[in-house]
Amino acid sequence: MLSKALCSEILARAMSSGADFAELYQELTHNNVIQLISGKIEKIGDNVLSGVGVRAFVGTKTVYAYTCDLSREGLLRCASGVADTVAQSKNDVSIRLTERIFPNINPVRRLPGDVDVKERISVLKEACFAAKNYDSRISQVAGNLISVDHNILVANSEGLYSADRNVRTRLAISAIASDGNENQSGYNGPGRSMGMEMFETISPAETGIEASRQAIVNLEAEYCPAGQMTVAIANGFGGVIFHEACGHSLEATSVGIGASQMCGKLGQKIAGDKVTAIDDGTIPGAWGSINMDDEGHPAQKNILIENGVLKSYMVDRLGSRRMGLPCTGSGRRQGYTFEPTSRMTNTYIANGPDKNEDIIASIEYGLYAAHMGGGSVNPVTGAFNFAVSEGYIVRNGKICEPVRGASLIGTGSRILMDIDMVGQDLELGQGMCGSSSGSIPTNVGQPLIRVSNITVGGRNQ
Numbered sequence: 208m209l210s211k212a213l214c215s216e217i218l219a220r221a222m223s224s225g226a227d228f229a230e231l232y233q234e235l236t237h238n239n240v241i242q243l244i245s246g247k248i249e250k251i252g253d254n255v256l257s258g259v260g261v262r263a264f265v266g267t268k269t270v271y272a273y274t275c276d277l278s279r280e281g282l283l284r285c286a287s288g289v290a291d292t293v294a295q296s297k298n299d300v301s302i303r304l305t306e307r308i309f310p311n312i313n314p315v316r317r318l319p320g321d322v323d324v325k326e327r328i329s330v331l332k333e334a335c336f337a338a339k340n341y342d343s344r345i346s347q348v349a350g351n352l353i354s355v356d357h358n359i360l361v362a363n364s365e366g367l368y369s370a371d372r373n374v375r376t377r378l379a380i381s382a383i384a385s386d387g388n389e390n391q392s393g394y395n396g397p398g399r400s401m402g403m404e405m406f407e408t409i410s411p412a413e414t415g416i417e418a419s420r421q422a423i424v425n426l427e428a429e430y431c432p433a434g435q436m437t438v439a440i441a442n443g444f445g446g447v448i449f450h451e452a453c454g455h456s457l458e459a460t461s462v463g464i465g466a467s468q469m470c471g472k473l474g475q476k477i478a479g480d481k482v483t484a485i486d487d488g489t490i491p492g493a494w495g496s497i498n499m500d501d502e503g504h505p506a507q508k509n510i511l512i513e514n515g516v517l518k519s520y521m522v523d524r525l526g527s528r529r530m531g532l533p534c535t536g537s538g539r540r541q542g543y544t545f546e547p548t549s550r551m552t553n554t555y556i557a558n559g560p561d562k563n564e565d566i567i568a569s570i571e572y573g574l575y576a577a578h579m580g581g582g583s584v585n586p587v588t589g590a591f592n593f594a595v596s597e598g599y600i601v602r603n604g605k606i607c608e609p610v611r612g613a614s615l616i617g618t619g620s621r622i623l624m625d626i627d628m629v630g631q632d633l634e635l636g637q638g639m640c641g642s643s644s645g646s647i648p649t650n651v652g653q654p655l656i657r658v659s660n661i662t663v664g665g666r667n668q
Contacts, residue, residue, distance in 0.1 A: 208370050209233055209259070211304040213279060214362040217261060218302050220286035222364060225295025226263035226270075229286075230524075232501060233259045233360040234543040239319060241352045243331050246339070251324065258543040263289045267528045271546040304368035309498040309505055312491045315374045317403040319354035327352055327403070330378070330411050338382045338415030344426060345419050346385040353377045353398075361503035371498050375648060376405045377637065380415045384422035391611070393421025394596070398494045398637040398648070421578065421597050424609050431598060431610035431665035437573035438615065438658045439566055439601065444579050444636030446651035449484060450554050451584045452591040452619035457511055458537070459526020459549040460643065461586045468589040468620050469517065477517045478623035481559045484512040486521055488536055488552035494637040495552040495650040502538035502547055509535050511554075512623075523549040541645020548644040555652030559629025563655045566628045568604035574613060574663055575599040575606050582614075589619030592664070614664035622658055630655035 209217075214231050221229040235257050242250040259282060260273040270292045274285040319327065335350040355375045362368045377398030384391050395418040399405045440448065453469075461467040469477065478484070488497045488506030497506045502524050510518045522530065523538035526549050539550035567575065575598065582593030595613035599606045635652035 208235070208358070208360040211306070211368050213282070214368060215302045215304055217282050217286045218362065218364050219300050220283050221261050221263045221289045222298055222300050224290040224293045225298045226265055226290070226293045228264040228364050230262045230361065230363040230502065231259060232543055235358040236542065237320065237356040239354045241327055241331055242350070243335050244349045245347055246335065248328065256542055259285065260543040260546070261286050261289050262546060263293050264528070265293055265295060267525065269525060269546065273543050300364070302364050303366060304362055305366050307367060307369040309369060309371060311498055312489060312506070313373060313400040313496055313498070315402040318356070318374060319376055319402055320356060322403045330406055334378060334380050334411035334415035336415070337412035338380055338419040341416050341419035342384065342423050344384045344386060344423060345382055346390070347383045348415070348419070349381045350415070351379045353379065359501065361499070361501065363503060367503045369499060369503050373400060373497060374402055375400050375494065376402060378409070378411060378414055380418040382419040382422045384419070384426040386426055391422050391425035393418045393425065396637060399492050400494060400496050401492050424597055425611045428609035428611040431574065431613035431663065433663060433665035433667050435660055436663045437570050438576060438661050438663065439570060439573065440576045440653070440656050440658065441578065442630070442632050442652070442654050443634040444638070444651060445576060445656070446555050446636065446653040447579050447638065448591065448593055448615065448622065449556055449653065450551060450640070450649065450651040451582060451593070452589055453484070453623060454486070454551050454554050455584065455586045455642070456589055456619055457520050458551070459520055459522040459530060462520050463526040463529035466587050468587065472517050473519070475517055476515050477620065478512050478515040479626045480515045481561070481629040482512055482515050482623060482626050483510070483557040484555070485510055485557055486537070486551050486554045490553050493553050493635060493650055494648050497552060500536045500538040501540045502534070504534045504536045504538065506552065507536040521549045521551065523547055539644060539647050541647055545645040548642065550642060550644060550647055551640060551649050553635060553650035553652070555633065555635060555650070556629065556654070556656065558631045558633045558654050561628045561630050563630045563632060566630055566655055566657045567601060567606060569628065569657065570601045570604060573601045575601050576613070576615065584619070591619065592616050610665070612665055616662040616664050622661060625659045625661065626656050627659045628657035
């Protein structure tokens with residue numbers, strides 16, 4: 208990584224025309240993917256991303272430039288481009304950097320790059336073969352074993368100089384079930400901020416079986432009826448609704464410019480009394496955990512909502528300037544070609560007071576959303592539409608027949624208020640979150656929750 212002396216020179220150049228703050232971000236990332244389709248290895252791919260981004264501030268205005276030319280001349284040229292764009296006044300500065308070392312909450316025992324490719328392929332084959340053999344109606348299985356070795360350096364004009372490393376591993380299995388007339392799919396994709404030791408606690412075979420089980424359930428299911436219903440949403444990836452419909456509305460990226468449904472609501476009641484929501488980048492080994500954010504702030508546990516009351520937002524450096532609030536370790540980006548913005552890490556609804564069996568028993572007629580799929584949301588209004596990838600009708604307090612084609616439709620502010628029961632089986636699910644600063648790994652999560660009333664999209668006969 209770049210020396211302190213060179214970083215100081217680059218930062219001084221970026222500030223030479225009147226910027227009041229400058230930051231350098233260096234990235235060196237090794238990505239590896241092994242792909243298997245229908246029992247055959249289709250791809251073994253490696254790529255390396257290497258480059259530097261330079262950012263300067265003048266108040267709440269920013270200028271960002273990046274380069275893959277890591278020579279001194281190339282880096283100074285990049286910084287000069289930033290300074291030329293700022294063009295306020297001549298500014299001679301001298302920057303002294305001090306190294307800061309953050310505690311490593313994600314230690315890795317078996318780096319994927321150090322593990323023989325035959326062992327990694329065997330893990331993928333175990334998962335895919337278990338998925339294929341689950342049922343004779345499984346017509347195709349595709350799997351990916353993904354590993355990322357992400358190294359960064361952040362230096363800034365406040366004197367920070369800090370390097371970090373994050374290693375992630377993920378196994379993703381997709382299965383298709385067919386009865387000769389139609390196809391249905393299932394998916395399972397566990398991931399951790401770990402190396403290959405992840406598979407000491409996560410079974411590849413069980414990962415594949417779960418993907419195929421979902422596909423078979425959907426193949427046998429009838430279409431879900433539409434209407435207003437009480438809905439129980441299962442733990443784990445069910446938290447994607449909070450992440451998308453509410454979490455993005457709590458990021459300074461939207462709040463700081465007045466483009467969020469949650470603007471100006473700190474200290475106000477915005478959710479049911481049993482709802483406490485947290486964004487926590489400090490969970491050891493979790494998919495979305497970080498030692499420091501991409502602006503050099505330490506990861507934090509941020510209480511967003513406590514017993515229904517909005518307590519804080521997720522704030523990056525630019526959002527801090529706009530809103531007058533402290534940074535919360537939320538400045539994140541995909542890589543050096545992206546300027547950082549406020550983003551989530553591991554975001555979840557915390558355990559509540561209710562027993563799961565009581566939640567289901569309380570529903571006379573409704574829907575149990577066992578697994579959630581993708582969807583869309585408008586962060587300004589909070590309006591969302593999410594697919595239910597595995598669902599069941601609930602009658603007289605019992606989970607009954609599976610249904611497919613269901614979707615949940617509503618607004619983030621409304622669903623928060625309508626969560627009236629919260630269970631005790633918190634679990635996290637892994638995903639990749641896309642926003643203006645690229646695609647980053649995030650966890651979503653919750654225990655089983657009950658939404659008293661929500662629009663369920665489906666197909667009425």
